[in-house]
Amino acid sequence: MIRVQASGNERLPLDLCTALRRSHGVRTMVALTASEDVFPRSLRGSAVRAPMRRASLCSEPRAERRSAPPSGTIGGDALLALHLNAAVSPLFTEDGELIDVRGRHRFVGGMSFLDSLVLAPTQESDRSNIVEYVVELERADDISAFRGVLSASLEAAQLDARVAAPVELSLLRAEVVARSVEQSRSRLLVGAVATGLLVSAVGLVGSSFRRQEMGRRRVLGASQAWLVILVSTEAVLAAGVGSVLGATSSVSFLASRGDALPAPDTVASGVVFVVIVTLLGAVVPALVSAAVDPAKALRVP
Amino acid sequence: MPSDAVGGIRLTRVTFGYSSGADPVVDDLSVSVNPGESLALVGESGSGKSTLLYLMGLFLRPTSGELTVFGTNPWNYGDRYRSSLRSSRVGFVFQDACLDERRSILDNVLEPTLYRSTRSPSAADDAAKLLRDLGVTSPMTRRPTQLSGGQMQRVALARALAGEPVVVLADEPTGNLDLRTRQLVVDALFGHVKTGAILVIATHDLELAALSTQQVRIS
Ligand SMILES: Nc1ncnc2c1ncn2[C@@H]1O[C@H](COP(=O)(O)OP(=O)(O)O)[C@@H](O)[C@H]1O
Numbered sequence: 465m466i467r468v469q470a471s472g473n474e475r476l477p478l479d480l481c482t483a484l485r486r487s488h489g490v491r492t493m494v495a496l497t498a499s500e501d502v503f504p505r506s507l508r509g510s511a512v513r514a515p516m517r518r519a520s521l522c523s524e525p526r527a528e529r530r531s532a533p534p535s536g537t538i539g540g541d542a543l544l545a546l547h548l549n550a551a552v553s554p555l556f557t558e559d560g561e562l563i564d565v566r567g568r569h570r571f572v573g574g575m576s577f578l579d580s581l582v583l584a585p586t587q588e589s590d591r592s593n594i595v596e597y598v599v600e601l602e603r604a605d606d607i608s609a610f611r612g613v614l615s616a617s618l619e620a621a622q623l624d625a626r627v628a629a630p631v632e633l634s635l636l637r638a639e640v641v642a643r644s645v646e647q648s649r650s651r652l653l654v655g656a657v658a659t660g661l662l663v664s665a666v667g668l669v670g671s672s673f674r675r676q677e678m679g680r681r682r683v684l685g686a687s688q689a690w691l692v693i694l695v696s697t698e699a700v701l702a703a704g705v706g707s708v709l710g711a712t713s714s715v716s717f718l719a720s721r722g723d724a725l726p727a728p729d730t731v732a733s734g735v736v737f738v739v740i741v742t743l744l745g746a747v748v749p750a751l752v753s754a755a756v757d758p759a760k761a762l763r764v765p
Numbered sequence: 766m767p768s769d770a771v772g773g774i775r776l777t778r779v780t781f782g783y784s785s786g787a788d789p790v791v792d793d794l795s796v797s798v799n800p801g802e803s804l805a806l807v808g809e810s811g812s813g814k815s816t817l818l819y820l821m822g823l824f825l826r827p828t829s830g831e832l833t834v835f836g837t838n839p840w841n842y843g844d845r846y847r848s849s850l851r852s853s854r855v856g857f858v859f860q861d862a863c864l865d866e867r868r869s870i871l872d873n874v875l876e877p878t879l880y881r882s883t884r885s886p887s888a889a890d891d892a893a894k895l896l897r898d899l900g901v902t903s904p905m906t907r908r909p910t911q912l913s914g915g916q917m918q919r920v921a922l923a924r925a926l927a928g929e930p931v932v933v934l935a936d937e938p939t940g941n942l943d944l945r946t947r948q949l950v951v952d953a954l955f956g957h958v959k960t961g962a963i964l965v966i967a968t969h970d971l972e973l974a975a976l977s978t979q980q981v982r983i984s
């Protein structure tokens with residue numbers, strides 16, 4: 465395989481792609497992106513809903529495609545880390561035509577990969593953020609010749625892209641997994657902090673509405689520890705019920721669309737995670753509730 | 766029968782102010798109440814009756830002087846000690862009934878049992894009986910919002926008396942009640958004193974104050 469590393473939003477122009485494909489029997493071309501914006505929503509799970517339709521890398525006009533589907537030029541082991549929940553924008557050809565991107569899903573390490581991915585260049589206006597193309601040739605012995613041609617073409621097209629060393633598919637897959645794991649880790653962290661802050665904020669607002677109640681409980685004999693336990697338990701119950709409901713409805717939504725489903729342990733750990741973060745986030749509101757001054761809370765104005 | 770209240774409530778030269786700069790609301794006050802006695806705190810509005818009651822209810826801590834309840838200074842112990850004293854030995858009645866509107870009247874009466882370490886198996890039956898004795902005729906499952914002000918105050922009274930507390934603290938308990946309910950509340954409170962309990966009432970109702978063993982005028 466050949467890797468082409470493009471800086472930022474560099475896209476391979478249509479005619480270049482077409483020329484390369486024609487001259488070198490390109491089997492597969494995959495774009496690796498730092499974000500998922502590049503892939504259309506229809507890509508997710510589409511293989512399940514529709515018979516797999518293959519289009520060529522650099523899409524021919526629609527009429528031509530219709531006349532000869534499926535094109536045999538694309539296939540094999542192309543892969544892509546795809547985040548199921550990512551917001552994605554449509555993918556267009558340079559003619560402004562929406563490209564039909566279809567693939568077969570496969571799960572590796574909690575992520576969805578696509579086999580037989582078909583991809584086309586995107587419009588200038590599209591936020592593609594493609595950082596790398598991977599090209600697989602039909603014959604491995606063509607690689608060095610192809611690299612030369614590709615480099616020359618990129619240079620001629622004045623693209624800020626360079627051809628990297630050939631890679632093994634397994635190494636590439638490992639790299640993509642690692643990249644995705646890192647990305648989801650940092651997202652998880654951001655999510656955790658956001659969830660914690662949200663729980664605290666909601667809890668604080670809630671505790672200000674419940675001053676009277678907390679004051680009454682204190683007067684009737686609730687200790688501060690009792691109130692802390694009350695508020696945290698309520699938060700955890702709400703988070704538990706909420707995240708189970710949320711997980712159930714999103715899984716059934718995915719299922720109804722025929723999308724690939726996340727592994728059960730991924731869902732379960734998500735629920736546990738939300739509950740733990742909620743417990744942490746509930747600490748501040750719980751302490752605030754427990755510190756209520758019963759004399760003030762009960763005073764009839 | 767209320768359990769032992771030996772030592773009563775004793776305030777020795779107690780001073781309290783909400784802020785250190787301002788004049789104290791309670792200034793160098795000494796007073797004590799023993800089991801089987803009642804104490805009326807009388808004075809104009811804003812004179813500090815509620816404040817004194819909150820000091821006895823252990824919500825406020827004296828700035829200086831000593832307060833003992835049943836012979837010990839509760840401020841030498843932690844929040845758990847003071848809370849358990851409140852939940853199992855003190856009953857509170859307020860001018861405003863302060864009920865939980867989301868729960869039935871029976872559950873309101875039983876609320877203090879939530880905070881106790883033990884709950885008698887007959888608590889619910891006792892609470893229902895007490896509600897009936899106090900003239901609450903609505904079904905026990907009603908919410909307080911469906912009751913009249915007088916009925917709500919009866920429920921609050923039942924909540925205060927249900928655990929047979931040795932101390933009852935009442936803040937303007939007859940504040941805005943009709944005559945019949947007022948009489949019922951007065952009878953119930955002073956009837957409870959006869960069982961050996963301590964009653965402290967903050968009130969500007971001089972008739973009510975006259976029924977008490979002792980009166981303290983606050984200015
Ligand atoms: N939480 C508080 N902070 C500051 N001052 C208060 C507070 N509560 C009451 N006070 C003041 O303390 C004084 C006594 O109030 P209070 O004990 O409610 O009197 P009473 O019950 O006799 O009407 C009043 O001047 C009141 O303004």
Ligand SMILES: [Mg+2]
Nearest residue numbers: 814815816936
């Ligand atoms: Mg008052």
